[in-house]
Amino acid sequence: MESRRKLMFTGFVASSVDGRISLHDVKMPDWTSKEDWEFFQDSLNGMDAVVVGNNTYVAAQDRLRKRNAFVFLEGEEGVRKEGSVTFFDPARVSVRKLLEEYSRVAVLGGSRVYGYMFEQGMMDELFVTVEPHVFGRGKEMVTGCTTTKNLRLKSIKQLNDHGTILLHYEVVHVS
């Protein structure tokens, strides 16, 4: 029996209590805590590749262009490479195929990318950092799903005194 490397997808989300991930399309959030940032950077260092939407990529390209970054870009016709960054349209090019040489892939958003990856069964675990704010406006955490995904809580950690919490979930795959 041939052994096959398992491709593992880990979503990272920083959110307000009301499930908003951003007030702006193309700007990195400035409301996340130092503790979340440290957790996130440490985690990324264990990853082989990252998957992001083009808005998220543009907002963080100084950092992301150093990584094996796979950028969803609607209308991109084929597979365009710029250094370690690959632009493609998931409606035309298979994400799984593109990522087959990797094993640990971080999914960094935004909303439509999280939604797409959940919908396609390409999300195995999810870290959600909940910052103690209510936005009442802005981008929803996940969009574009047609069915509900079930998770199992693996751990809860409080990251600081204000009450930033880190939730770690496993995605329950229906087979």
Added chain:
Amino acid sequence: MESRRKLMFTGFVASSVDGRISLHDVKMPDWTSKEDWEFFQDSLNGMDAVVVGNNTYVAAQDRLRKRNAFVFLEGEEGVRKEGSVTFFDPARVSVRKLLEEYSRVAVLGGSRVYGYMFEQGMMDELFVTVEPHVFGRGKEMVTGCTTTKNLRLKSIKQLNDHGTILLHYEVVHVS
């Protein structure tokens, strides 16, 4: 000095991990846990009055009509009473004025009611039950805010083995 009873507003929310409170407008969620239901019913018993939007009221009227319920209804011209239930439009009638004889008021949603109460400074604490699902569609938890509200985490409790968690926040009022 005259002592004045403090009017205290407590929001109760049941949410998916991605901050959605409902997949339907006028139907009670069927995806919340038994443990959340028990917590919610126990908590309501300590409350003098509840504030809800009309959709939420319609979805749960068998239970809510027994309470001192204050129902936001757009277009309602004055203050209409049906037993212990009061219908009014908060754009025309002051919520604070209507509630002045009460001291512990539960805010039960939906999204626009939470948003309105936050926006008007009428939210003092918030209980959020996070059920271990991702919806990727449906009603956002809070809508219609123009500014960000800051919270302080008071406690985290895991309610069951699936990983339903209960977050208790205090709202930080800016004075």
